[in-house]
Amino acid sequence: MKNENMKNLLGLRNLKKDYIEEIFKITSYYKKKIENKICVEKILDGKSVINLFFESSTRTQTSFELSEKMLGMNVVNFSKGSSSMNKGESLLDTLKTIESMKFDFLVVRHQVPGVPYLIEKYSSSKIINAGDGTNEHPTQGLLDIYTLKEEFGELKNLNVCIMGNISHSRVAKSNIFGLKQFDANISVCGPIPFIPRDIEGLGVNVMLDTNEAVKKSDALILLRVQMEREAGTMLSSLSEYNRHYGITMDRIKSNPEIKILHPGPMNINVEIDYETSVMQNSMVLRQVTNGLAVKCALFKIMNESKVK
Numbered sequence: 001m002k003n004e005n006m007k008n009l010l011g012l013r014n015l016k017k018d019y020i021e022e023i024f025k026i027t028s029y030y031k032k033k034i035e036n037k038i039c040v041e042k043i044l045d046g047k048s049v050i051n052l053f054f055e056s057s058t059r060t061q062t063s064f065e066l067s068e069k070m071l072g073m074n075v076v077n078f079s080k081g082s083s084s085m086n087k088g089e090s091l092l093d094t095l096k097t098i099e100s101m102k103f104d105f106l107v108v109r110h111q112v113p114g115v116p117y118l119i120e121k122y123s124s125s126k127i128i129n130a131g132d133g134t135n136e137h138p139t140q141g142l143l144d145i146y147t148l149k150e151e152f153g154e155l156k157n158l159n160v161c162i163m164g165n166i167s168h169s170r171v172a173k174s175n176i177f178g179l180k181q182f183d184a185n186i187s188v189c190g191p192i193p194f195i196p197r198d199i200e201g202l203g204v205n206v207m208l209d210t211n212e213a214v215k216k217s218d219a220l221i222l223l224r225v226q227m228e229r230e231a232g233t234m235l236s237s238l239s240e241y242n243r244h245y246g247i248t249m250d251r252i253k254s255n256p257e258i259k260i261l262h263p264g265p266m267n268i269n270v271e272i273d274y275e276t277s278v279m280q281n282s283m284v285l286r287q288v289t290n291g292l293a294v295k296c297a298l299f300k301i302m303n304e305s306k307v308k
């Protein structure tokens, strides 16, 4: 797929390496501007975008909104709580109403997997999936992979372990699909109920021992226990989880160079302790800056798309 053919970004499952690299080239351009606080050209002046967040968000929603405003768009933020959905309006009628306003871009986060694909069927707007249930979170995948590439240069044979609640994680899937394109060695680690039975079919190794995962990895991508998706019921307790899978200063002594990523929000003293989350090896805040740059790049590319 060439950039000019990219109308929507619904997942990384079918995105090829060349294409991702193209996105990253433009991301680097925006990253420099953001770091040096240089205004970016308002190349999307007059375009319109709606951020449809049916599920809560801090980093993703804020960085979408900021990138949209930096590029000059007219931005509308939809929040379910103050919408007519409170009066009983259905999701479908809500979406049809929004469609009638002819937004150029639609950014959607929904707790049900597949909602962005449903919208794609009848919407003429360009759509970005900002996380659909347990399915995919392509912008998070892109920003994580960009961060790893920035840090390590080469991703081929890089040992990346995704740790924690894999079975409920859209971030894990997008990272696996994207990192596979770059031939990274991907593993997953977590308690058995958190490891999907068919995960090896995606070309990843399963590790059940946290200490082994720390020792053998160049980078860890930590995931939150997704309490809102009933993940807590699969564990005896969060403190038990922390004892076996929590990443602590003590645990990383066996591999002091290891880099730590986390998409946020972090649950301190569950999957990570505070000290580790703020140490030099932690990429967490750099991920947020990179997320803003990735979004600027995506809007630029999608705006240039010739696909109707």
Ligand code: NCD
Residues within 6 Å of the ligand: 059, 060, 131, 137, 140, 170, 171, 223, 224, 263, 264, 265
């Ligand atoms: C994640 C999400 O919402 O999918 N966070 C994010 O978007 N930065 C991860 C999570 O909620 O655990």
